[in-house]
Amino acid sequence: MTSILTKLKTVAKQVLRPEQKAKYITEFAYDSLPWIDKSDADIDAFVKQFPAAKELPYDLGEKLLFWRENGYVILGQAIPTEWLDQLWREIEELIEHHEKYQTQVRIDLPEYQANPVQPVKDVPKSVLNGPFLKFNDFHDNSVIGKKIMLHKNIVTFLEAVFGDKVIAMQSLLFKYGSQQPTHQDFAYVVSEIPSHLAAAWIALEDVHIDSGPLSYYPGSHKIKKFDFGNGIFFNGKSTLNPNDFAKYLDAACQRAGLKKKTLLIKKGEVLIWHAALAHGGEEIRNPAQTRKSYVCHYSSEKAYKHHRQSPTTEPVRRTMNGADVFVNPTMPDQEDIFDQGKMM
Numbered sequence: 094m095t096s097i098l099t100k101l102k103t104v105a106k107q108v109l110r111p112e113q114k115a116k117y118i119t120e121f122a123y124d125s126l127p128w129i130d131k132s133d134a135d136i137d138a139f140v141k142q143f144p145a146a147k148e149l150p151y152d153l154g155e156k157l158l159f160w161r162e163n164g165y166v167i168l169g170q171a172i173p174t175e176w177l178d179q180l181w182r183e184i185e186e187l188i189e190h191h192e193k194y195q196t197q198v199r200i201d202l203p204e205y206q207a208n209p210v211q212p213v214k215d216v217p218k219s220v221l222n223g224p225f226l227k228f229n230d231f232h233d234n235s236v237i238g239k240k241i242m243l244h245k246n247i248v249t250f251l252e253a254v255f256g257d258k259v260i261a262m263q264s265l266l267f268k269y270g271s272q273q274p275t276h277q278d279f280a281y282v283v284s285e286i287p288s289h290l291a292a293a294w295i296a297l298e299d300v301h302i303d304s305g306p307l308s309y310y311p312g313s314h315k316i317k318k319f320d321f322g323n324g325i326f327f328n329g330k331s332t333l334n335p336n337d338f339a340k341y342l343d344a345a346c347q348r349a350g351l352k353k354k355t356l357l358i359k360k361g362e363v364l365i366w367h368a369a370l371a372h373g374g375e376e377i378r379n380p381a382q383t384r385k386s387y388v389c390h391y392s393s394e395k396a397y398k399h400h401r402q403s404p405t406t407e408p409v410r411r412t413m414n415g416a417d418v419f420v421n422p423t424m425p426d427q428e429d430i431f432d433q434g435k436m437m
């Protein structure tokens with residue numbers, strides 16, 4: 094099995110400013126926090142001057158209050174299920190005719206330890222259909238993937254959280270539970286302002302208890318940050334590793350009296366979590382039980398100005414509902430090749 098250390102080293106996309114790299118950082122800089130994480134956050138005043146609040150199927154003020162206290166929100170039936178079915182049909186096509194496609198997958202099986210990231214065309218169908226695999230950035234290839242990622246129910250909430258335009262950074266698609274140890278995303282997915290990060294976990298089917306559901310500690314976004322030996326971000330210079338991170342987080346949450354919750358949401362429902370919410374994937378108790386899910390990571394316009402694979406070029410943007418996602422500069426011919434979502 095690929096060590097979690099190697100796995101996360103590859104996943105981490107560091108786009109830190111030089112001065113951040115040089116510093117031994119032990120906490121987010123207070124001045125750089127999104128307004129809602131500051132001590133003087135006035136949610137009522139914010140909602141009054143945020144016109145999009147009226148267009149949402151939920152009470153934005155209530156959700157923002159819950160977010161500030163708990164570090165997450167759940168949106169009930171936020172995404173049309175036909176969109177989710179279309180996305181999954183595309184994944185089935187990707188697997189069935191994998192030899193035609195360049196989409197990358199991450200495989201955490203012993204035989205892929207040396208090269209865990211591969212284009213789907215080089216991976217057998219049996220592996221693509223199995224556990225320990227995730228599809229990376231499928232939204233690059235898919236119009237419906239982008240539409241779900243930038244759905245107004247998600248991005249309007251995040252625009253309110255950041256107080257800034259939302260930029261979608263990356264996505265992961267799972268057929269089975271990840272079984273990933275407890276972590277906080279800011280340590281691995283780093284934008285220019287590390288606290289400007291959030292993620293959406295979108296259920297593509299009803300989550301079964303035996304499928305290795307996502308678990309999370311409400312309130313854990315406020316606990317003291319873990320020190321990897323070189324600060325709070327995990328990178329090549331860290332002396333401690335993701336297993337140490339998980340041990341620290343589980344113990345610190347227990348000490349703080351925070352109770353772990355298991356995410357058993359229905360198809361079309363969404364969990365949105367804070368950059369520092371401690372979460373992970375539970376053990377899969379029934380290996381036949383799928384847990385189809387789509388995870389999207391977001392930042393703000395202030396914090397994510399360039400595509401992570403091309404930090405010096407001006408990104409080509411796709412805009413929906415006031416939020417952007419950047420076209421993948423490394424595979425322009427693969428962009429939106431799954432375009433049925435245009436009709437939806």
Ligand SMILES: O=C(O)CCC(=O)C(=O)O
Nearest residue numbers: 271272273307373374388
């Ligand atoms: O879905 C899961 O099991 C874990 C996903 C996750 O932790 C992440 O993408 O940060």
